[in-house]
Amino acid sequence: MTMMIRLLPLTLSTLVIFHAESLAPTLQTRFPSWPQHNSRVCISKNPGIGCKTRTSSVNHQTSRSSLFMSDDADDAAPDAVSKELDIDGKISSWSRLVSALPRLKYSPIDELDSKILSTALPTMLNLMVVPLVNMVDTFYVGQLADPLALAAQSAANQCFFTIYFLAAFLPTITAPLVAEAIGKEDWDTAKQRVCESLFLSNILGGIFSLVLIGFPKAVLRMVLPPSLTDAAVGGAAAMGVMDYAVPYLRWRAFGMMPALFSATGFAAYRGLLNTVTPLKVSLVTNLLNLVLDPLCIFGLGKTGIAAPSSVLLRRIWTGLGASGAAAATSLSELTSSLIYLRLLMRRKLIDWSKLFTPPSLTSLLPLIQGGLAMLLRQLTLNIAFVSAGRRAQVLDPSGVSAAAYGITMQIYSLGVVAHLGVQGTAAALVPSARAMGGDDAARDVADRIFAWGSILGVILACVQWFALPMVTPLFSPLPEVQQAVKGPAAISSFIHLVNGLVFAGEGTMLGLGSFRDLALITTLGVGAMVSCLSSPLGQTLNGVLISLAAFNLVQGLAVTLHHVRFSPLRRRSFKLLKGR
Numbered sequence: 001m002t003m004m005i006r007l008l009p010l011t012l013s014t015l016v017i018f019h020a021e022s023l024a025p026t027l028q029t030r031f032p033s034w035p036q037h038n039s040r041v042c043i044s045k046n047p048g049i050g051c052k053t054r055t056s057s058v059n060h061q062t063s064r065s066s067l068f069m070s071d072d073a074d075d076a077a078p079d080a081v082s083k084e085l086d087i088d089g090k091i092s093s094w095s096r097l098v099s100a101l102p103r104l105k106y107s108p109i110d111e112l113d114s115k116i117l118s119t120a121l122p123t124m125l126n127l128m129v130v131p132l133v134n135m136v137d138t139f140y141v142g143q144l145a146d147p148l149a150l151a152a153q154s155a156a157n158q159c160f161f162t163i164y165f166l167a168a169f170l171p172t173i174t175a176p177l178v179a180e181a182i183g184k185e186d187w188d189t190a191k192q193r194v195c196e197s198l199f200l201s202n203i204l205g206g207i208f209s210l211v212l213i214g215f216p217k218a219v220l221r222m223v224l225p226p227s228l229t230d231a232a233v234g235g236a237a238a239m240g241v242m243d244y245a246v247p248y249l250r251w252r253a254f255g256m257m258p259a260l261f262s263a264t265g266f267a268a269y270r271g272l273l274n275t276v277t278p279l280k281v282s283l284v285t286n287l288l289n290l291v292l293d294p295l296c297i298f299g300l301g302k303t304g305i306a307a308p309s310s311v312l313l314r315r316i317w318t319g320l321g322a323s324g325a326a327a328a329t330s331l332s333e334l335t336s337s338l339i340y341l342r343l344l345m346r347r348k349l350i351d352w353s354k355l356f357t358p359p360s361l362t363s364l365l366p367l368i369q370g371g372l373a374m375l376l377r378q379l380t381l382n383i384a385f386v387s388a389g390r391r392a393q394v395l396d397p398s399g400v401s402a403a404a405y406g407i408t409m410q411i412y413s414l415g416v417v418a419h420l421g422v423q424g425t426a427a428a429l430v431p432s433a434r435a436m437g438g439d440d441a442a443r444d445v446a447d448r449i450f451a452w453g454s455i456l457g458v459i460l461a462c463v464q465w466f467a468l469p470m471v472t473p474l475f476s477p478l479p480e481v482q483q484a485v486k487g488p489a490a491i492s493s494f495i496h497l498v499n500g501l502v503f504a505g506e507g508t509m510l511g512l513g514s515f516r517d518l519a520l521i522t523t524l525g526v527g528a529m530v531s532c533l534s535s536p537l538g539q540t541l542n543g544v545l546i547s548l549a550a551f552n553l554v555q556g557l558a559v560t561l562h563h564v565r566f567s568p569l570r571r572r573s574f575k576l577l578k579g580r
Contacts (some may be wrong), residue, residue, distance in 0.1 A: 143477075147476070158223050160253070163211070164260070174193055201264050381526065430445055
């Protein structure tokens with residue numbers, strides 16, 4: 001907690017810089033020398049429709065005189081220039097981001113805000129459905145009143161997503177590539193990108209499914225240390241963790257290919273700037289998951305219908321226990337993939353010949369270039385979060401700390417998916433705006449998304465903090481688990497303060513294709529996290545969450561610095577021309 005208290009002033013000062021000016025008049029009013037220009041902002045929901053030009057009320061001559069001030073003008077307003085420009089004579093990066101804040105108090109939301117919100121809100125709702133359903137999974141597993149079942153569920157899910165995200169970089173790259181192609185009205189290229197991503201996702205998903213089904217214990221040892229997997233050392237209780245985790249992971253593995261297929265379908269629709277259709281798909285399939293959860297976990301024996309004679313069906317009839325949550329999730333993901341298959345066929349974004357034909361190396365080049373960097377990034381993230389999960393599992397043999405860690409991550413992930421909605425919005429809107437309106441339009445979109453991401457981070461931090469006393473008891477009836485959750489869950493609420501910057505910056509970098517820089521920034525953040533885990537901080541559950549906070553803080557500062565100083569959208573420097 002001491003480190004968190006020390007980090008809070010830096011975090012809050014960064015957010016104050018972004019938000020304090022939102023209560024002031026516009027920068028153009030305060031700083032008369034602020035350069036005026038025409039900007040193009042994409043406001044159409046339909047691909048192929050042009051961008052609306054937004055022209056400032058100040059004429060071109062006034063704008064020109066603001067950029068190239070004479071000696072008299074420079075002498076007349078030295079204070080305005082010094083506030084507007086940094087020491088090198090460049091536009092102040094922080095003032096630029098502050099100017100992007102929506103002026104909610106002084107004017108209604110403009111077209112750009114409407115476009116961002118109409119894309120982000122359905123995406124957030126779509127992504128939020130998944131952790132909500134996962135929380136319901138945890139709720140039902142918690143009703144078994146066995147902390148080992150919760151610990152096994154946490155370990156198995158960590159292993160599944162560790163493998164899953166090794167291939168999930170393909171949908172991540174697909175969205176900006178499709179958005180760029182649609183922005184140029186190149187539907188053939190959009191179809192090609194979707195088919196290539198689906199082909200590779202199916203290949204990788206099939207391989208990973210076989211690994212998880214055939215060698216679940218080997219995979220689980222990434223998270224479960226030898227003390228929890230060796231019968232001679234851990235005893236009967238320790239073996240209980242593995243006994244729960246192995247069947248859970250096997251059932252979960254059946255959903256690997258459908259999950260990747262659905263993720264690619266969602267990415268394709270996000271590239272089309274259509275986030276409402278994926279929301280409908282998600283609501284239907286996750287509602288199915290909610291219905292299947294209690295049936296698969298507790299069985300159908302109470303319905304009064306005679307049990308089937310088959311051994312497998314009888315096992316399902318009497319209930320799969322904790323593994324039933326995984327079976328329900330896999331069935332819902334299969335349903336989702338079939339729906340997306342139908343939708344993509346209707347939109348003519350799938351060509352059966354391309355879907356089953358290996359793409360050429362030349363056509364794969366855009367995916368390979370970004371994919372290698374994103375794969376490196378995901379491997380680095382996997383190392384960090386597997387280390388955190390492993391550390392939580394080994395803190396005590398009773399499984400209480402591991403259960404508390406799993407519940408904390410469930411609560412925290414609900415806010416993370418809201419941030420992922422901001423990330424997905426930036427990854428889709430920035431390349432679309434750049435294709436249709438150039439760097440100026442893309443810069444306007446990115447800056448505004450940074451502002452909305454920061455606002456969202458503050459809201460989520462407050463909501464999670466005040467909701468914890470009501471939410472925590474829902475996940476486990478065990479008092480010791482509820483007590484163990486309080487500290488880590490409180491720490492995770494503060495992490496949302498910087499997550500607004502993290503995910504807005506990551507989405508912008510994805511949209512710009514800055515995959516290598518994003519991988520390097522992620523490596524830097526993971527280095528900070530692993531260093532904290534290796535220190536005495538890693539000996540407590542609170543310390544594990546503080547390590548996660550250090551990761552996000554480094555990420556947030558780095559992506560913001562990249563955006564304003566190093567990205568393709570950085571404001572090009574110009575000098576005051578004196579004596580002309």
